[in-house]
Amino acid sequence: MIRSYITAGLRALLRHRMHFALNVCGLAIGLAATLLVTAYVQFELSFDRFQPNLASTYRLAQVHNDAGEITGGLTATNRISLTGQQIAKTMPEVKSLFSLFPLSRGAGIQIEVDGAHLRLNNLYAATPNIRDFVKLDVIAGDLDAALASPGKIALSRSEAIRLLGEPAPIGKPIKYRNGAMTVTAVFEDLPNNTHYDFTSLAYVNPNRNPDEFWGNTYVELAQDSDIAALAARIRTQINARSPQPWNVGLLPVKDIHIKTGNNEQTIAICIALSLLLLGIASFNFINMSTAQAAQRAKEVGVRKALGASKSQLVTQFLVESVLVATIAAVMAAVIVQFSLPWFADIVGSKIQVNYLGVMGLDLIAITLVVGVLAGLYPALFVSAFSAKRVLSGDLQRGTTAIAVRKTLLVVQSIFSVCLIIATIVVFQQIRYLSDLPVGYAKTSRLEIRGLNPDVIFDQKNSGVVDELKRIDGVVNAAPFDRSLTEGSGGVLDIIYPHSPDTKNAAGFSATGYGFIETVGLKLVAGRDFSPAYGDWHHKTEQGLETASIIITESMVRSAGIATPEEAVGQVFRLGIDGRTDVFNVTVVGVVADIKMGSVKVKQYPLFFICGYSWSPESTLVLQIADADIGRVRGEATAIVKKHLGVENADIRLVEDNYDAIYRYEHRQAELVLVFSVLAIFLTCIGLFGLAAYSTQRRSKEVAIRKVLGASRMALVNLLAGEYLLLVGFSSVAAFPIAFFFTSEWLSNFNERIGQSPLVYLAAAILILVIAWATVSVLALRAASLRPSLTLRHD
């Protein structure tokens, strides 16, 4: 029986080729989007699921109290000090503790192999119990030995090949600044779906300052531990020993990836968008099937007269819709193959699709569900035709079906309008962020990253800065212990003269002479750092530390000082190691506020200090004139090598770095854009299909009106009017929905655009124009027919 349903179904589909094609294309697009998103979500959820002891392992991190939430990922903001680790180890719930201490930062460690200068990235010191926490396959040598004593290193397979040209270079030496390491173990490359990013591992040196040695730390907890209570106890003890107020968080290892960056939000947006598309495609299917139903009515009547039960007819039509869905699924699989690299790039994920695995089952399941769900209403609708009425020729078109079709069209249009609005808002916001006055110059600035601050901030080494300034095309150069685009960095306590008992949190960065001009800040009062004054950090004869600082206008306000001019010359005290009486700084200048890093992050009042750095890494900023960047880069590389011994220095345009801050938002914007174009396209397909039927139905009316003298335009508007009304209504209904979701998204940003009613109006006009254009293609054809043809035909 099923076979005869399929043959009959196929023939019926082929007889209505246009609608068949529209249905299949629409569903294929919807299914392809769903498949891509399913693959993506499955990949994202597969992160670290294979690690040992997954149910009881957590990542332990401490962040400064006000710095916001503890997030995922393997970044500096989710580490904990060695002190914190030692405290955690004393907790009864903690069964074992594993730490990864980053040894290579930023641009990596310079090494020498067989005379060649290379960089070692992602080198971590790991505690020897690493394999209780990370699934590692050792393919050569002895990992335990590599982590047990200094002078040894374990490499991943591809790192071994990159550095030494062979997969198992056991016993070979790698030289670095302070000595040499022997390759003692090689482990298989980590899979794509883990948050760990180490490619080489080494021994943990126990003789480090426990407050300054920070690592990514993981703990295995006893069953049924109270996570929140444990974190609170660790926090209390850390805060009792350390001057800063710290917040401590425990995050399950399995959630680390998903809590990284915008992963969670991107996944949610993807799922929502793919469901929207699938919904729109299914609605098209429902609409076209019910609109087409009149043409199947006779068949239903005959089959009923011959004894078909209603359930048999429903089954028949469901088989047909599953058939259409299956054909669409095959097309979807092809679309997925072609669009996967692009999609993987947008979501920033290394997705793979293998139809022989889970994806195949997903595809079948989604196809069946869509086929049955989308087919159910049409099947029930068609099989409910009365045989008697159909066969005696007085088939009345159901008003319910028309109402359902219009309702679905309205819902589709609402989706489309919402997506158009969302697209415009997202792009406006991104544009706004890119154009945001950040207070520093984004153009004509180069950053040389990954330099050693001990060297840069030693006044004896000013030669490198001087020589950089002499490069043709370089206007200015200054050291900076942060990157402009990566946040303000250090936070410490500052005490203002007006309230000597209050510690205030302040962000700070270390800089050098000529900083204001080099970075392009706006001086409001006072002056830039200059060698002409004693600005550089130094110790006084009494053993006190002192330096000059330049503060921002917001710090002037939070210090309770009336004007920037008044602030110049004031002395602030800094809190160092819990003491507030050893470090005095003098304000020599005030600059307009600047926004370092992402505007999504809360920023403290900021000051710049001359010649005093805490940072593990430093930057040199170059202000360049209209010059050949490539040449400047080349010369700068040579100078850095000469003075600092750094090979292939990491030199980038500040502009590029700035764009990278908002790469997640760019991705989201691109996703929303593509999905909304698809949604509008699918809605148009649906509109086209429905309009085709109603035009056909009203062809006689059109002919009569034409005979009576109606113009073609009047006829087009007559036919399109019905749809314009529906779409117009949808636009209005979409406004509050769109407003809600876009406001929700915008609230992620501290700096955001205001929503303009013009955007909403534009979206409504756009969809109306598109709808009118779609319908008028058909209407124009109907209106252009010679009426005699239509009327005679009847």
Place this chain on the structure above:
Amino acid sequence: MIQLKQLSRVFRTDEVETTALDKIDLNVEEGEFVAVMGPSGCGKSTLLSILGMLDSPSGGEYRFAGEDISSYSEKRLADVRKRSVGFVFQSFNLVDDLTVAENVELPLQYQGVPKAERSERVREILARFQIDGRSGHLPQQLSGGQQQRVAVARALVIKPRLVLADEPTGNLDSKNGEDVMEMLTALNNAGTTVIMVTHSEHDARYAKRIVRLFDGRIASDKSEAPVRLAG
């Protein structure tokens, strides 16, 4: 075989109430050939629908082969119908997307007849109606006469006890129309009950009994010696 007692069918819409059949009494015995005639709107088609169990009466009693089926559910009606009733329509009503053979096979499928037996019976009946050469064609590829032959073959393949024909010659030229009437007569002669709705006095003469309806009531009911046309 068929007993109608005080059978009524009323159609209601919001504004109008139309009585299509008004308390009809009618008995049809096994093996009869009845023509139902009357002007448009007299209730012929409604009567045929009720007899064919495509519609249920609003009042009164309908006994088919001794069973009162007037209150049967749609599902039970479908069950009785698919075993006992064959339909022949004015507009043939073949399923456009099925071939001749598949159209004829359709009622057997709904009866759950096994596949081997189905193809045998289809082959047999197509041969009997001399359309076996066309079994793989789609309906649009056949002439009107051929289509109606297929429709008749489809009605008869289940060996129905009752054949209902609704203006079976209405869309045919006189030659093909005569063929169809000959087929129905032969069928009736073999013992099958035939009830036919027609406008044509000529066709009605093939029947052994003519029931005339007017405004939902039986205006006359005459048994006549069937006219045997020469040839």
